[in-house]
Amino acid sequence: MKTYSTIRGMLTALGASAAIASASACTTPSKVGSGPAVANTTKAAIPHVCVDRVLPSHMQEGAKVTASTENSRNKPPPGSSSITAMRYKKWLPGRTLHVRFLEGDPGVVGHVKKVAAEWMTYADITLVFDDASNSEIRVAFQQGGSWSNIGTDAKQVDASEATMNYGWLDSETPDDEYSRVVLHEFGHALGFVHEHQNPINEIQWNKEVVYAYYAGEPNKWDRATVDRNIFARYATAETQYTRFDPTSIMEYPIPKEHTLNGFSVGWNKVLSPMDKCYASSVAYPKAGAQPCPP
Numbered sequence: 001m002k003t004y005s006t007i008r009g010m011l012t013a014l015g016a017s018a019a020i021a022s023a024s025a026c027t028t029p030s031k032v033g034s035g036p037a038v039a040n041t042t043k044a045a046i047p048h049v050c051v052d053r054v055l056p057s058h059m060q061e062g063a064k065v066t067a068s069t070e071n072s073r074n075k076p077p078p079g080s081s082s083i084t085a086m087r088y089k090k091w092l093p094g095r096t097l098h099v100r101f102l103e104g105d106p107g108v109v110g111h112v113k114k115v116a117a118e119w120m121t122y123a124d125i126t127l128v129f130d131d132a133s134n135s136e137i138r139v140a141f142q143q144g145g146s147w148s149n150i151g152t153d154a155k156q157v158d159a160s161e162a163t164m165n166y167g168w169l170d171s172e173t174p175d176d177e178y179s180r181v182v183l184h185e186f187g188h189a190l191g192f193v194h195e196h197q198n199p200i201n202e203i204q205w206n207k208e209v210v211y212a213y214y215a216g217e218p219n220k221w222d223r224a225t226v227d228r229n230i231f232a233r234y235a236t237a238e239t240q241y242t243r244f245d246p247t248s249i250m251e252y253p254i255p256k257e258h259t260l261n262g263f264s265v266g267w268n269k270v271l272s273p274m275d276k277c278y279a280s281s282v283a284y285p286k287a288g289a290q291p292c293p294p
């Protein structure tokens with residue numbers, strides 16, 4: 001297993017081509033089901049940070065209707081931005097979600113299933129890996145990067161196309177990397193968003209350093225993209241919203257150079273206590289679950 005002395009070292013070692021970077025994390029793909037434009041890239045060229053999918057703007061109103069039809073709690077505050085609307089994509093608690101693998105080495109597929117199933121310990125959701133033709137979650141491995149649609153947005157994607165992708169998992173991938181990536185992407189599939197955009201986050205960003213960092217390889221983001229993917233926070237009307245959790249599986253790594261007070265976040269590889277309690281007592285309540293601590 002490789003080791004990296006710094007997050008920057010790992011990001012650099014796992015660096016991406018400009019072609020990937022220009023279409024990477026949380027930007028809007030040009031085609032709903034196509035994912036980021038990453039043709040002709042190798043696994044070594046794929047950035048090993050999550051690449052989220054956001055529906056094109058013309059589909060977002062329809063996605064809101066889909067979300068509220070699925071689960072009446074999916075009600076963004078009036079006048080919410082599209083960023084905030086992403087917080088309200090949860091499935092109906094108690095739901096069965098079918099999962100179909102569109103491709104993949106049987107060993108890798110088996111590993112993904114095993115890791116993803118951990119969410120069922122906490123969330124009142126049943127994942128059924130039956131490759132049903134009408135599966136809500138459809139997993140691919142051949143496209144670039146790792147990404148997933150957020151919660152009920154998957155229903156907007158054509159049934160023939162993937163809603164989730166793993167760009168670098170293979171038979172040589174260490175177990176803790178499976179844990180880090182699969183729990184994160186299935187977290188998105190359950191409607192969970194990146195933790196650093198938690199409205200209560202306490203991160204004191206060193207913004208110019210962050211802009212400069214993401215302007216470089218492998219991301220090549222402009223300032224607006226950094227604003228949207230890193231600094232923008234979700235508004236929330238959810239009174240049960242938990243405190244900022246830097247240990248969340250849904251958090252990006254944050255080098256200490258990116259903050260004004262030395263705060264940093266490493267590579268989170270397991271569900272945090274707050275991830276578990278948020279899933280089991282807020283998002284998908286289970287009978288008898290303990291409320292999250294204040």
Ligand SMILES: [Zn+2]
Nearest residue numbers: 050051052194
């Ligand atoms: Zn992500």
